[in-house]
Amino acid sequence: MNYLTRKNGATPMSLKRIAVIDHDKCYPDKCNWLCQRKCPVNRSGSECITQNTIKVKAQIAEELCTGCGICPRICPFGAITIINLDVDFGEPIHSYGVNAFRLHKLPIPQKGKVTGIVGRNGTGKTTAIGILAGNIIPNMGKYENKTENYNALLEKFRGKELYSVFSEIANKKHPVSIKPQMVEKIARTYQGNVKQLLMHVNAEKTPFVVRELGLEKIAERELQHLSGGELQKVALAACALKEAKTYFIDEPSSYLDIRERLRAAGFIRGLVTDERSVLAVEHDLVLLDYLSDNVHMMFGQPSVFGVVSSVHPTREGINQYLEGYAKDENYRFREKPITFLDKSARDIKKQIPLLTWPAFDVKQGTFTLHADAGTIHTNQSIGILGPNGIGKTTFVKTLAGILTPEQGKLPQKIPVAYKPQYVEATPNTTVEEFLHTRMSTASREAKHLLVEPLHLQPLYEKQLDTLSGGELQRVHIAAALGSDASLILLDEPSAMLDVEQRLQVAKTIRNIVDVQEKTVLVVDHDLMFMDYVSDRLLLFEGEPTLNGKVHGPLGMEEGMNGLLKQLGISVRRDQSTKRPRVNKPGSVKDTEQKKAGDYYYTKD
Ligand code: ADP
Ligand code: ADP
Ligand code: SF4
Numbered sequence: 001m002n003y004l005t006r007k008n009g010a011t012p013m014s015l016k017r018i019a020v021i022d023h024d025k026c027y028p029d030k031c032n033w034l035c036q037r038k039c040p041v042n043r044s045g046s047e048c049i050t051q052n053t054i055k056v057k058a059q060i061a062e063e064l065c066t067g068c069g070i071c072p073r074i075c076p077f078g079a080i081t082i083i084n085l086d087v088d089f090g091e092p093i094h095s096y097g098v099n100a101f102r103l104h105k106l107p108i109p110q111k112g113k114v115t116g117i118v119g120r121n122g123t124g125k126t127t128a129i130g131i132l133a134g135n136i137i138p139n140m141g142k143y144e145n146k147t148e149n150y151n152a153l154l155e156k157f158r159g160k161e162l163y164s165v166f167s168e169i170a171n172k173k174h175p176v177s178i179k180p181q182m183v184e185k186i187a188r189t190y191q192g193n194v195k196q197l198l199m200h201v202n203a204e205k206t207p208f209v210v211r212e213l214g215l216e217k218i219a220e221r222e223l224q225h226l227s228g229g230e231l232q233k234v235a236l237a238a239c240a241l242k243e244a245k246t247y248f249i250d251e252p253s254s255y256l257d258i259r260e261r262l263r264a265a266g267f268i269r270g271l272v273t274d275e276r277s278v279l280a281v282e283h284d285l286v287l288l289d290y291l292s293d294n295v296h297m298m299f300g301q302p303s304v305f306g307v308v309s310s311v312h313p314t315r316e317g318i319n320q321y322l323e324g325y326a327k328d329e330n331y332r333f334r335e336k337p338i339t340f341l342d343k344s345a346r347d348i349k350k351q352i353p354l355l356t357w358p359a360f361d362v363k364q365g366t367f368t369l370h371a372d373a374g375t376i377h378t379n380q381s382i383g384i385l386g387p388n389g390i391g392k393t394t395f396v397k398t399l400a401g402i403l404t405p406e407q408g409k410l411p412q413k414i415p416v417a418y419k420p421q422y423v424e425a426t427p428n429t430t431v432e433e434f435l436h437t438r439m440s441t442a443s444r445e446a447k448h449l450l451v452e453p454l455h456l457q458p459l460y461e462k463q464l465d466t467l468s469g470g471e472l473q474r475v476h477i478a479a480a481l482g483s484d485a486s487l488i489l490l491d492e493p494s495a496m497l498d499v500e501q502r503l504q505v506a507k508t509i510r511n512i513v514d515v516q517e518k519t520v521l522v523v524d525h526d527l528m529f530m531d532y533v534s535d536r537l538l539l540f541e542g543e544p545t546l547n548g549k550v551h552g553p554l555g556m557e558e559g560m561n562g563l564l565k566q567l568g569i570s571v572r573r574d575q576s577t578k579r580p581r582v583n584k585p586g587s588v589k590d591t592e593q594k595k596a597g598d599y600y601y602t603k604d
């Protein structure tokens with residue numbers, strides 16, 4: 001259960017019960033129907049918990065359940081989730097079955113607009129896209145009736161906004177194009193080179209998208225040989241080339257650096273016309289803000305239920321998301337708001353120098369990196385900013401003593417823990433075994449700061465190679481932060497995490513830095529994440545794959561100003577949440593800030 005549920009039957013305000021049973025975790029032969037034997041409603045003679053008629057699994061009658069909270073607590077395998085809702089979201093638009101995930105409401109594509117979707121993984125984004133793409137006919141929660149056509153649905157939505165969308169879908173007059181979340185799959189399913197793939201979709205327009213996304217250099221390359229960022233751009237190009245009325249773009253930012261993210265955003269915005277719409281799911285909130293005209297929030301409990309909020313202007317939608325409260329639905333989905341503090345220099349007196357390096361040059365193949373002299377301190381979290389291929393990993397490996405500089409010598413070696421960009425799963429190892437080895441010297445306090453906030457306990461029994469990308473990421477972040485190294489490097493910790501998990505990881509890093517007196521270096525391309533997590537910044541510039549130069553550590557203002565100047569954008573802070581927002585190019589604020597050299601505006 002989570003904080004949305006009430007405890008021990010104290011539910012006079014609850015309007016509605018949601019009971020979900022994970023069949024993969026329900027073993028009645030091992031527990032001898034414990035939940036059924038202990039349920040007070042069953043004990044009083046009613047059939048609240050029964051046996052599912054198809055499988056030998058528990059089944060809960062939601063209309064009889066009082067939400068007392070006993071069964072989720074006593075089930076030995078954690079198979080049951082009971083939610084007591086104080087808000088009635090009405091009947092679902094779709095349910096996968098009895099005691100299974102259900103989705104309430106849908107995002108609505110708006111012609112001529114990019115509509116962003118912000119929310120947690122597991123709350124039904126793929127389901128919603130499947131419905132709007134015509135791949136799933138929504139059953140309005142009546143999963144017993146296999147729905148074969150849209151007739152009943154159209155009747156239900158007559159006169160409502162969704163009517164015209166469903167009417168077009170029913171008549172096959174709403175072609176859609178989808179950029180999937182997992183771009184790696186394209187390389188596995190398609191044989192051939194980039195140009196062949198794109199020409200196959202739309203030969204006439206291929207040269208245009210190749211130019212717009214800068215794909216010229218990789219046009220002849222086989223898909224199997226592309227990096228994650230290159231695959232992302234190819235996937236976007238292929239999606240755009242298909243003629244459609246609605247374009248669904250699921251997580252366009254993965255594997256892209258900030259410059260590439262902004263370029264992709266401009267490209268996606270270019271897809272809309274008076275007749276076309278874009279729906280985009282994105283967890284990088286600065287990018288979502290930059291990309292969208294308006295926003296739907298998606299909230300609920302992952303794998304249990306999801307709700308799509310009404311649509312809001314982008315600023316308001318993102319601010320409500322950070323606030324954790326959906327106003328129109330009158331529903332608080334997070335206990336506390338996420339707040340961004342104005343950055344001020346932290347108390348440098350408490351910080352002891354950890355590592356000082358002289359200016360050095362280091363080579364990797366034909367690539368050369370030059371670093372200015374610098375010092376890092378304890379109790380510091382240092383953001384590392386720069387494009388892909390500019391030498392960030394090379395720099396950190398040099399600090400760790402793995403690479404030796406050509407010129408300049410590092411005075412000492414210090415123990416370094418490293419979470420690489422691409423995390424791997426050790427075979428035949430459970431999460432608990434892995435963390436036990438990697439965090440063997442961690443104090444109780446450090447474990448406390450990691451295990452609960454990163455939701456690791458429910459993963460303990462699982463094998464590493466069965467985890468989702470986001471789960472594996474969290475395990476590796478904990479292993480690095482819980483190690484005994486005094487310098488910890490996290491390379492792209494936000495990858496594969498949803499917005500909520502990113503904010504949680506950012507907080508966890510801050511806690512480890514502040515309480516455990518560690519130094520953490522964070523490489524990431526999510527600007528809001530970096531703004532939240534960093535005390536100081538190392539800024540990389542140069543020509544990717546040829547040469548790079550590192551400056552710093554710099555103060556936040558100086559570092560961000562340097563980065564944003566490189567990118568040609570300016571950033572202001574939102575007045576109510578203090579989150580960073582990219583100014584519209586050429587707007588009054590953009591012009592004023594650039595003229596004053598204030599690319600990173602720290603005040604309101
Ligand atoms: P998201 O895209 O937001 O991660 P999805 O729409 O993929 O969410 O899935 C939401 C939940 O619905 C999943 O956690 C899963 O438990 C459930 N689900 C998805 N597809 C099915 C299915 N075919 N049958 C049963 N449950 C499903
Ligand atoms: P970043 O971390 O900023 O993406 P890296 O430090 O990984 O950049 O790489 C910088 C450049 O050095 C890249 O162009 C990469 O191709 C090159 N490089 C990295 N490792 C090697 C190596 N072992 N041999 C040859 N070139 C390398
Ligand atoms: Fe046993 Fe849990 Fe299944 Fe109930 S839900 S039958 S307690 S395993």
Ligand code: SF4
Nearest residue numbers: 039065066068069071
């Ligand atoms: Fe029974 Fe509902 Fe209580 Fe579970 S939460 S024990 S199903 S009344």
